[in-house]
Amino acid sequence: MTRSSRSPTSLPGAAGTPVVNRRDLLKLLGVTAGAVTLPEILAACGSGKSGGGGTTSKVVTVGSNASDAVPKQAYVDVFAKAKAATGLDIQVNTVDHNTFQQQINTYLQGTPQDVFFWFAGNRMNFFAQKGLATPISDVWGKIGPNFTEALKAASTGTDGQQYFVPFYYYPWAVFYRKSVFEQHGYQPAKTWDEYVALLKQQQKDGLTPLAMADDGGWPVMGTFDYINMRTNGYQFHIDLMNGKQSWTDARVKTTFDHWAEILPYHDLQGGLARKWEEAAATLAQKKTAMFLLGMFVGQQFQGADKDDLDFFAFPEINPQFGQDSVEAPIDGFMLSRKLKNEDGSKKLLEYLAGAEAVQAYLKSDPNNIAANTKADTSGYNSLQKKAVELIGAGRTSSRR
């Protein structure tokens, strides 16, 4: 996601199977390391000026985590159109993505902007239930027809109210360059045995099989999520993340055993501190053969290289679960609890829920899929089409 979320999240699937998001895990576990110690950057940037609170104010403030170049520019386009369409004075404050994630709790309790970027599902509900978000069920009364029931469910808190407007989503998968696979005669792996054999062959061919990054702490969680879901099933994974299963359960040990088996095939040297963009560059440069990441990895590929990018679903480990889960975080917008301009904020959300807004976004960042079912998908590139296929029908999991 544009780096927007980057985190894997689980979507509820077509068959009711949600997908898991790793970032959620962080939130659920409350482990956002450093969250308490970092300076309150976000709060300091809060919406101090919003023109006075009345319903006549045209100022709506927005807190954005879309700090990466591609999504940041895409949102410039979106908000320019939003301004033209709504007449609102939209003031966007963009904060470094990882800082935003780490500071969100403090931010929402301070002086947040009216509208803030966030994620659907558990991550949304976490703040909704803490009273840090304004319910938008009235907005959903207008925008509901734009979204599937699954997306609505992902936007609904445990109290039955909606708190989230979905914008786009994207899958996590094993990305690779088609030309590299063709050159060496590699085939996408469907099973764990095939995957391990592929890693060994790539290493033998002089490639580093798997790119690696972990700056911000979230990139490797995608690997954990997938191995655990494939080993123990989606429900076990969710239960583990929700604290309902023990980490000392033998099944979790099996997950880590699988992970340990493929760990040596990762680009480990400096890997924990590496940014995802740097790891994506190693894939683009054909130094590494594959990269398990969200589809936003495509932001680092340009021109012909972009057409060379492809992916396959994370392989099956336990036939009982097959490949029935997809990590597909949903990015979108929420309203903070301390709104300076409620009417204007809701007007903006209604615009962002429309097809025009997400189409404007995807025009410059076509590394995601529109959440709005009425959005024009005729211009989707091959990767977007494949992502729709991966997340959509035919699979047990996912599509919100």
Next chain:
Amino acid sequence: MIPSLQQFIKNPKDTTSLLSSIEKQKQSIFVG
């Protein structure tokens, strides 16, 4: 969680104590 997973990547051989550590951490988070 993040430090724990990073610890695993640095030393993937001692998962038993690592998982015990995560479980204790989880309990301290979920209790109350």
